[in-house]
Amino acid sequence: MVAPAVPEIIEDENTIYASVEARTESLPNLRELGPPDLVHLVKQSKTAANQQFGVYHHVTGIDASSSASLAAYVNTLTYSPLDKQHKVVAGIYCCYNAFSHVDMRVEVKIPGSLESYCIDERGDKRVATESLWLETFLCGVLRAYSYADDGSGDSIKKIVGVRRFNPITNTETEHKFLDAAEKLFFNGRQLSSDPETQVPNTVSNHLTSGLLKYIHTTGRYVSGINLFEKLRTRDVEVSSLLARVLISADEEVQAVRLLHDALQDVPMDYALLNCQATFCQSKGEAEMAVECAKQCVTAAPSEFTSWARLAEVYVGLEQWDLALLTLNSCPMFTYQDKDAPRMPQPSRILLPVLAESVLDEIDEGSEGEGHEMVHPTLKKLHAAGYQGTFLKAYDILTRIVAAIGWDQLLKIRSEVFVMEEEYRAERQVSTSRTTTSPQNASTVALHESSSGDANVNGNGVDAPSESSESVVVKEVDADADEGAKRSSQSGIEKPEQSVASEVAKSGNEEPDSSHSAYARFRNKRLCERWLDNLFMVLYEDLRVYTIWRTEMAQSRQQSLDYKKSAAEWEILGELAERLHHFNEAIEAYQQCLTIRFSPKAMKGILKLYEKQGDTRGMLGCLIRLIAWQYRWYSEFSPDLLFTIRKLIEEEGAVKVRSIVQATNLPQPVLDLTHQYCQLCATFRSSGSDG
Known part of the structure; x- marks a missing residue:
């Protein structure tokens, strides 16, 4: 090759x-x-x-x-x-x-x-x-x-000018890799961890993430099981990694037994509890999952993943108020991006193309990519830049709004959080009275009510008033007011501000607990500033989405073309996908591809064919994506390799190769996809032997 x-x-x-x-x-x-x-x-x-x-x-x-x-x-x-x-x-x-x-x-x-x-x-x-x-x-x-x-x-x-090769192309290299991983496994915490993990530990670091990614991509479950079995004898915490591999390998009974036995030894290991909650959730056993998730939060109250898992379980149970309160308790961390090279300004850059990757529809599409016009409103969608904990929290919030709608979300938000208007009204009343009550709006809103009739955290663990590293997201731009007038015609109401905990704490006035209006928010919580800003960012996403769909409908009624640049269609596709409107996302991606080739849009279409079970459609997308990757010096994409491996498992290697070969594209381009199929055969993936 x-x-x-x-x-x-x-x-x-x-x-x-x-x-x-x-x-x-x-x-x-x-x-x-x-x-x-x-x-x-x-x-x-x-x-x-x-x-x-x-x-x-x-x-x-x-x-x-x-x-x-x-x-x-x-x-x-x-x-x-x-x-x-x-x-x-x-x-x-x-x-x-x-x-x-x-x-x-x-x-x-x-x-x-x-x-x-x-x-x-x-x-x-x-x-x-x-x-x-x-x-x-x-x-x-x-x-x-x-x-x-x-x-x-x-x-x-x-990063410009990176050649990406597959580091493990045969079983000999795999053995060398796993042997090195075994020797250095317990030093893995030195390598930092994914952005959702605050403190790297034995089972949550870049080494374990890389091992799981490799096993997931190649389907080499037996190799992974053997590795983690050996490591588990030295530290029982490794059981959570072994259980995850067993579940992926369809050895669920063995995985459940392992989780049960390991939790007898370390009953408060949050990785084991999180794995157990995830498994119960995947089986539709939400009631069982919520108990595991509560235990997980108790075991690791400072970790984002434990709170996020509990919030997801509450979303599955349609307990929206508890989902919001749990989300509000998530400790948020500043996103640490991958280390990137910082090089001096070069005099020139040469980006050659090999004949083997030349595909007209790809090359023609990339010519005018950098000169496309994009409307300023689409450029200002802050959610598109979210990473780490904020991306995960926003995804949970969008799942809630997709299930119950924006108006209902605002209603539940006002029921569980102290809103600015009611806080100000109560504070005005309290200034005209004197009281010796030791409570104030901050402490009352942040702790359980004395009656004990509501477990507002959903877990019996009091959340901290401030997350460990709250990051204030930029406020929605001032021009949103004009757009709010347009979107209000479609029923998108701009959310009012809730009162932030720091605002409540800054006041010296003591609220009057004898005042009747006080009961309306004495059991409410103070909304973290970062979550308040997520609501504003979500509003902006919904506003732009609603305007787009309204304009599209009007254009169709009047039989007019609705014109956007390819970059704008790509952004709209991402927007719809972010808001869980799958069909509308596919529509935008298809419009983008009629103008020029876009790997992001093609990846979106691949998801459509995957959902429909269309093997030919999937392979058509994969051939083009692999060619585009190769055009930009990458011969290896784990996600594309995983998709081809799953196709071969379901359809068989002979059928997959035949469909690829029957495609009316240049042979060198088809050979690039055949190389991925050959890799599956080298690793003896299921279905690759016939």
Whole structure:
């Protein structure tokens, strides 16, 4: 299989090695798995030996188990069919070791010497030992999965010039990977964790996430079960990971027994309780799930995932008030993005295309992509930029509004939270009276009522008045007022503000508990500022969505074309998908694809065919998505590999290959998809043997 083309980011002639120096300077600031590997080459003119310049690109998925394997990659770059005027005279491969916080480097002179060493956070040289190479190899595999694109193109567009390779292409490499994971498993908490986890631990970190992602993608459940069985003998907490793999492998009875036995040993392990709640929820046993989720919150009250699970269970039970109160108690964390390279401004960027990935509908579509007009209102939809805990919380909120509607959501919101208007009215009354009551609006709203008739948290655990790291989302722009007038015709009411806990705490007035109006909000809670802003962001999403659907309906009635740019259709498709209007999202994505190719829109259409069980439609989307990925130097997408593996399991490899081959597209493009099918055969996936 031919490798993707090599992008070249060309440095200024006077600043050779500037990218390597910038990487060295960034080492103290790395907090996650580190940036993609950096490959820097020095090129020299074949006619003038004194004319040298530096070029570089990024790469993931290269075997980083030794200096020889990295040097071998550099040697593959010495010949370029696109540049016959220059030759490569030196190269440096930089690969970050997130365990020991050093940058492993291999320096190659062509022809000539090879030197391997590592650079620590202070910029000092250190000896590259075997243990450091083992850690680097494991980090390289995890980074390949972490930085891989999901098919939508979002990850590819974030960093320019990244070649993405599959780090594990056979069972021998898999054995090497799992062996390294076993040796370093209990150091995994050093690698940080997903943004929804506040404190990395033995079972929640980037190593365990990478292992589960690999097993899920390739379907190598037996390998995963064997690994976690061995690790469980050293720490019973690993049982939660083993149970998740067993459930994925359709060994549910064994998984339930394991969860039961493990909880006898560690009854307050929140990972086990969360796994149990998720399983009960998946089986429609919401009543059982809610008890597990409550225990999970009790075990880990400072973790977002435990509160979010309880909120999801309440949504399933249609207990909307408890879902909102639980959501309000979620501890929110500042989103920590993946480590990205910070490079100096290049003089030029060359992004070549190999003939093997040329597909007219893709190439023609990308020509005018950056020059499309997008209405300012669509650019200002803040929900599109949510990540981490805020993305998850917003998803729960949108599920509630999709189920009960906006008006009902506002009604329940006013019933469970102290609204600003009633708080002000009560405060005005309280200023004209004197009282010795030790309670104020803040403490009453934040604690259980003395009558004890309502378990407002749904779990018996008092929520903190402030989340550990509340992040105030930007307020909706002032021009929303004009749009509110338009959307009000369609029944979208702008929400009033609730009173934030910090506002209530700032007042010195003591409310009069004898006043009759006080009972109306004495059992209510104070809404966290971040949740209040989520309501405003949700309102803006619904407002834009309602205007779009109203204008579309009017255009159809008048037999007029409703025109939008491809970028606008893509945004509208994301908006509808975010609000759980699946059919409307597909409609927008289809409109986008009639104008130009969009991986995000094609990924949306893939979901439609998946829902309909249309194998031919799915493969048509997959062929194009794989070709687009390859066009941008990525030969590996775990999500696309998973989809093909599931298709092969259901339909059989022969049928899948036949449908792909029968497609009226260039053979090199079809071969790219055949490569994914071959990978399933290599790993002996179900259905790949016939």
